[in-house]
Amino acid sequence: MISAHRLTKRFGGFTAVDAIDVEVRRGEAFGFLGPNGAGKSSTMRMIGCVSPPTDGSLRILGLDPAKDGPAIRARLGVVPQRDTLDEELTVRENLLVYGRYFGLSRAHVRAKADELLEFAQLTERANSVVEPLSGGMKRRLTIARSLVNDPELLLLDEPTTGLDPQARHVLWDRLFRLKRSGVTLVLTTHYMDEAEQLCDRLVVMDGGRIVAEGSPRELIALHSTREVLELRFAADDHAPYATKLTGLAQRVEVLPDRLLLYTDDGDATAAAVARRGLEPLSVLARRSTLEDVFLHLTGRTLVD
Amino acid sequence: MSAVGTIARALPVPAGAGLARTLVERNARAFRHGWVTLVSGLFEPLFYLFSLGVGLGALIGDIDAGGGRTVEYAAYVAPAMMAAAAMNGAVFDSTFNLFFKLKYAKLYDSVLATPLGPRDVAVGEITWALLRGLLYSTTFLAVAAAAGVVHSWWAVLALPAASLIGLAFAAVGMTVTTYLRSWQDFDYIQLALLPMFLFSATFYPLSTYDESVRWLVQATPLYHGVAMMRDLMLGDVSWGILAHVAYLSVMGVLGLLFAARRIERLLLR
Numbered sequence: 001m002i003s004a005h006r007l008t009k010r011f012g013g014f015t016a017v018d019a020i021d022v023e024v025r026r027g028e029a030f031g032f033l034g035p036n037g038a039g040k041s042s043t044m045r046m047i048g049c050v051s052p053p054t055d056g057s058l059r060i061l062g063l064d065p066a067k068d069g070p071a072i073r074a075r076l077g078v079v080p081q082r083d084t085l086d087e088e089l090t091v092r093e094n095l096l097v098y099g100r101y102f103g104l105s106r107a108h109v110r111a112k113a114d115e116l117l118e119f120a121q122l123t124e125r126a127n128s129v130v131e132p133l134s135g136g137m138k139r140r141l142t143i144a145r146s147l148v149n150d151p152e153l154l155l156l157d158e159p160t161t162g163l164d165p166q167a168r169h170v171l172w173d174r175l176f177r178l179k180r181s182g183v184t185l186v187l188t189t190h191y192m193d194e195a196e197q198l199c200d201r202l203v204v205m206d207g208g209r210i211v212a213e214g215s216p217r218e219l220i221a222l223h224s225t226r227e228v229l230e231l232r233f234a235a236d237d238h239a240p241y242a243t244k245l246t247g248l249a250q251r252v253e254v255l256p257d258r259l260l261l262y263t264d265d266g267d268a269t270a271a272a273v274a275r276r277g278l279e280p281l282s283v284l285a286r287r288s289t290l291e292d293v294f295l296h297l298t299g300r301t302l303v304d
Numbered sequence: 305m306s307a308v309g310t311i312a313r314a315l316p317v318p319a320g321a322g323l324a325r326t327l328v329e330r331n332a333r334a335f336r337h338g339w340v341t342l343v344s345g346l347f348e349p350l351f352y353l354f355s356l357g358v359g360l361g362a363l364i365g366d367i368d369a370g371g372g373r374t375v376e377y378a379a380y381v382a383p384a385m386m387a388a389a390a391m392n393g394a395v396f397d398s399t400f401n402l403f404f405k406l407k408y409a410k411l412y413d414s415v416l417a418t419p420l421g422p423r424d425v426a427v428g429e430i431t432w433a434l435l436r437g438l439l440y441s442t443t444f445l446a447v448a449a450a451a452g453v454v455h456s457w458w459a460v461l462a463l464p465a466a467s468l469i470g471l472a473f474a475a476v477g478m479t480v481t482t483y484l485r486s487w488q489d490f491d492y493i494q495l496a497l498l499p500m501f502l503f504s505a506t507f508y509p510l511s512t513y514d515e516s517v518r519w520l521v522q523a524t525p526l527y528h529g530v531a532m533m534r535d536l537m538l539g540d541v542s543w544g545i546l547a548h549v550a551y552l553s554v555m556g557v558l559g560l561l562f563a564a565r566r567i568e569r570l571l572l573r
């Protein structure tokens with residue numbers, strides 16, 4: 001579906017995307033995970049054929065974006081990072097008009113709009129203007145709009161950023177349904193739980209580069225331990241405690257407000273910590289996540 | 305619009321999918337929600353016609369329309385008002401309205417994610433400006449004819465002539481708009497339009513000017529618009545009118561090319 005080789009985007013002298021290689025296969029859900037400024041949106045815009053690559057090669061649906069931009073875009077659905085709904089139109093009109101941009105017949109987009117309003121749970125708001133809708137509703141409308149041309153490939157740039165947990169779960173549910181119906185999903189996120197939930201495969205991006213690639217499980221198995229023990233001490237600086245913990249875990253990460261001990265058995269490690277006479281304010285044993293993978297690979301946390 | 309589309313397709317311009325009409329459709333829908341703006345475009349030229357043409361005209365009497373022919377002042381000034389209205393309407397649409405869509409509504413960010421390209425945006429927006437302009441000029445022509453200041457059947461051609469003026473000014477206005485940074489910059493546009501409105505042989509003949517400045521007046525696009533319109537509405541048509549048509553056509557096509565290029569540079573980065 002997407003094949004990028006040494007794909008590069010520079011803005012002036014600044015390199016936003018630095019020679020990345022990406023292959024996305026039909027039917028999978030593929031993620032770009034990375035912090036703000038990693039180059040995720042720049043990559044998505046190149047894939048969406050609205051930003052010409054500076055260097056490298058890019059093929060989408062077997063076509064060349066430089067030559068076949070309109071033909072490719074006709075088969076894509078795009079959910080940009082920031083909603084770009086048409087505020088001069090109603091909810092329903094947003095769908096109708098957008099469908100017409102794809103050259104679809106009026107009758108077709110009318111039927112499609114009804115179906116998508118249902119899908120996005122916006123039927124009751126069909127004739128409302130866009131402006132007063134909640135963030136979650138606007139996001140659902142943007143996703144509904146991106147489906148008006150029955151895309152083969154759906155690009156979602158941070159689909160749930162800024163939404164409350166409930167709205168996020170509604171959206172995830174919609175995305176699962178799409179995936180089941182055979183749509184290829186490509187999404188960016190800086191939420192590791194989103195990446196774990198939705199993605200079959202993902203790449204971890206940082207500073208314009210890809211630093212790791214694989215399924216969420218593979219990445220965790222490769223770059224982290226099974227469990228993590230989080231310790232908080234009554235101190236402003238956690239670094240001195242790290243030395244007192246040597247030998248208790250495979251690896252210790254020092255964060256400003258806590259210590260992370262990478263281990264295969266969190267409870268056993270917690271017991272060992274207690275035996276050394278240390279008394280943390282709080283102790284939490286949990287499973288490893290992509291957040292830990294990211295921390296290990298880049299030395300930084302994903303969401304600050 | 306298809307003529308504009310054909311020209312645009314034939315030239316090496318930024319990409320498009322030939323779907324500009326769908327953007328026109330979008331504007332028509334949005335317009336239904338905010339039709340109030342229609343009113344000023346409709347009445348302004350009529351106010352001018354009656355205050356200046358009929359009111360002031362009573363004091364002025366007849367005027368030499370060139371070629372030794374005299375007409376009453378209202379008939380003399382009506383074509384100029386129609387040309388100026390075509391200019392103002394096109395400029396308003398392609399500057400204020402476009403700037404809003406470009407900078408605030410971010411309309412084209414979503415449009416360009418569909419098969420539509422920058423050329424479709426330029427053609428679509430200008431076509432829309434022309435359609436609105438056609439509504440204004442038709443109303444104006446009907447009222448002017450009812451008031452008895454239209455003297456020839458050639459005046460029917462004043463409608464496409466108004467569209468040509470609109471094309472020229474909308475295309476250039478759109479290009480200019482892509483360079484504007486804030487609402488303050490719009491003062492420069494007013495600074496260019498007002499002198500043109502007052503001095504392009506709109507209210508009195510070119511012969512009023514001294515030989516030494518006539519070339520300057522004749523260099524402005526509105527001069528050609530007014531002259532073309534006056535020839536048609538007074539029924540004074542000769543081959544010379546083609547010079548005006550050529551001037552405005554070149555301005556329109558070049559403006560369209562530049563506008564599409566600029567949209568591409570601005571949005572597809």
Ligand SMILES: Nc1ncnc2c1ncn2[C@@H]1O[C@H](COP(=O)(O)OP(=O)(O)O)[C@@H](O)[C@H]1O
Binds near residue numbers: 034039040041
């Ligand atoms: N149009 C642009 N002009 C200049 N710099 C840009 C532009 N778009 C993005 N950047 C820069 O490129 C880097 C990557 O941005 P982006 O792709 O938006 O990252 P992400 O989506 O991962 O947060 C950032 O440092 C950003 O400031």
Ligand SMILES: [Mg+2]
Binds near residue numbers: 040041081158
């Ligand atoms: Mg981004």
